[in-house]
Amino acid sequence: MGIRTHNCGELSKSDVKKSVSLAGWINSVRTHGQIIFVDLRDRYGKTQLVLNDESLLKIGKTLSMEDVISIEGIVSPRDNNLINPDLSTGHIEVIVSSIKVLSNAKPLPLSIHDREASTEEHRLKYRYLELRNNDLQKNLIIRHQTSQIVREFLSNNNFLEIETPVLMKSTPEGARDYLVPSRVHNGQFYALPQSPQMYKQLFMIAGLDRYFQIVKCFRDEDLRSDRQPEFTQIDIEMSFVDEDDVRNTIEKLIREVFSKVINVSMKKPFPILSYYDAIERYGTDKPDLRFGLEILDFKDLADKSGFNAFKNAEDVRLISAPNADFFSRKVIDELDSYAQSHGAKGLAWFKVKEGSFEGGISKFFSDDLQKEIINQLNLKDDTISFMVGDKKSNTLNVLGRIRNLIAEKLELKDNSIFEPVWIVDFPLFSWNEDSKRFDSVNHPFTAPKDKDIDKVLNNPEEVISKGYDIVINGYEVAGGSIRIYDNELQRNIFKILDLNDDEIKEKFGFFIDALKYGTPPHGGIAFGLDRLVMLLSGVNNIRDVIAFPKTTSASALMEEAPSHVSKDQLDELGIKVLDSEKDV
């Protein structure tokens, strides 16, 4: 017999009397003198071993948690009253005939079965131990399945998976680049890709027609619970398509993934919301549609009240939430300070009870005005309304955030529900007040709507783009656009972005050239695979779907990267480190 004939999750009643060998980790040992029970664990499950022979008992007593052993034995049925319904193998146990300790384990620096019970610092330092945890393994399995289904679906639809360079040219647009020094060309640097954007468009120019890649991307910016310095994109590009073609293909892909990975069927077709409407109704371009709580315009009604702070404000918005009694003074204060931390001067409120206002700023509204408001905004009894008065961009932004916080507190965010929505009609440019010039909202290769092409040079702020994002439960899961395939239009876009001819040539020369030699209309999209897997796994932290994640300060605690390097290495690269305490 080999080290193992079966794994620890597959033996059942039908295997009774079989002679088997198993191997795995000791999950627990229960000694009873003349009989010892051992739970043996591997990725597939747990199997109960029974030791009841003199020589085996002696070894059994020396076993401790996480030792690795192999055994040989006979599968035996359990009596009805001894069945463990919590185990897939709970109807049987293996009567051990021989046992071999393959490897002893020292006491572990963290608890494998209770991930919450350890600090993140420990979990990341001993990640290989944390990865023994069942939940974490489940997430990685979901990630694997997702990749597999994406590959299968796209391959079946004529997409080619093609690799692109990891060492590429630095283009100081957008995020900060990770740089790699060149030994051969001292003083020069490669950059790690923030995304393979230009390469995939070049594939279309090359006539490869449909491309995809599951690919690492790198951005040297500060991190968040859903951001890592290196992350994975499902990168997709197609030729001879318009926005509908891309959206239809991608919707099919998303439906396939959710249905095959977690058996969820999504609505058909996905709703489409314009950027403008998303901001007006939800205060964000990535709205969570699992709940309503839409933001309402309150300016005209507020002006009729005696509340001067609102009369002086450019804009007043209101959001109404159910379950008024839940909102105690304490909860309201918490929401208020959250609003203020995001730039609101304050968060006004009143409750609606039996047809009239109560608490907060109620006294500034006459009885007649209260009735008018309740009717016009359709405010229900037993609700609470929150209001912010400020510049329009602020009222919407703050209430958009308050909307999410309220939904969390009222537990309206059900992780088993998935509400996808396309966000479209983004502006092409946004004015950057700091640098006094226009930036691309998406990236500089995004095409404007055909009807807006004439406005590009004269009224850039009015131009709408052919961009689209897919948002699920408030997460931006994918974003993309139809690209510019006209050399002249691309040059004009660069002009609006305030890049002069020399800069264009220096940064994008090869790309502008490529557009001259016959470029098909094309467009694509890129998914954040990590965020997609977060949704599928029902976790809200990106580290839970990555095998070896970095910390918030972009360190790898296990292998201690980044690290100092030897002077010889630096000399070869022509690099001198300034103000460093240790150069090794």
Add this chain to the structure above:
RNA sequence: GGGGUAGUAGUUCAGUUGGUUAGAACGCCGGCCUGUCAAGCCGGAGGUCGCGGGUUCGAGUCCCGUCUAUCCCGCCA
């Protein structure tokens, strides 16, 4: 760069208005135990209270600084 939270045994935590020898659970080591399944019972070992300074007769506890992790703002086309 800014703000919040956390750091005490191998692990997770408790530790009162500053006061004797810093406790508990799990794990580890030893013993008992033939039906447990997070087994149970008895005993034992195990501590630079993140690090550095200060106040004090006396600091895990108060003050200052610093490091690390985490959440958020800025940032992330």
